[in-house]
Amino acid sequence: MEKKTIDIKIVDSWKIDDIVELYKAGGWWKEYYDKSGIPALIAGSFAFAVAVEGPSGKAIGMGRVLSDRISDAYIQDLVVFPEYRKHNIGTKLVRALIDHCHSKGVTWIALIAEPGTDAFYKTLGFKPMERYVPMLFPMER
Numbered sequence: 001m002e003k004k005t006i007d008i009k010i011v012d013s014w015k016i017d018d019i020v021e022l023y024k025a026g027g028w029w030k031e032y033y034d035k036s037g038i039p040a041l042i043a044g045s046f047a048f049a050v051a052v053e054g055p056s057g058k059a060i061g062m063g064r065v066l067s068d069r070i071s072d073a074y075i076q077d078l079v080v081f082p083e084y085r086k087h088n089i090g091t092k093l094v095r096a097l098i099d100h101c102h103s104k105g106v107t108w109i110a111l112i113a114e115p116g117t118d119a120f121y122k123t124l125g126f127k128p129m130e131r132y133v134p135m136l137f138p139m140e141r
Contacts, residue, residue, distance in 0.1 A: 005054040018059040026079035
């Protein structure tokens, strides 16, 4: 990747197809999902960050925070297109989300790291929560 300007923006909305492509890049998009729900997903997030390649305006990464807006927050859906990885874009997205939480007084910030990504999050100051086990209620599809 040649040197390009990358801006990180906290947004209230974004182009639906851009976000769907990022979810696909993360391996999280199911073909039966309804993309018309993307605006509500973004609006319902405590923070939704997009990494934007300038001057094209192309969304090349994203991440979001879910929170009670008082004490606890969870970072999720962090993804950068594969061809843009290893250029600190993920780091910038996470820092922007943490900064947003702190600016709103939310200081307890957690996430569930996918297998093989814990080293990345450790470089940003996250630590494993010893003796805690992430759990998921099964989907019925």
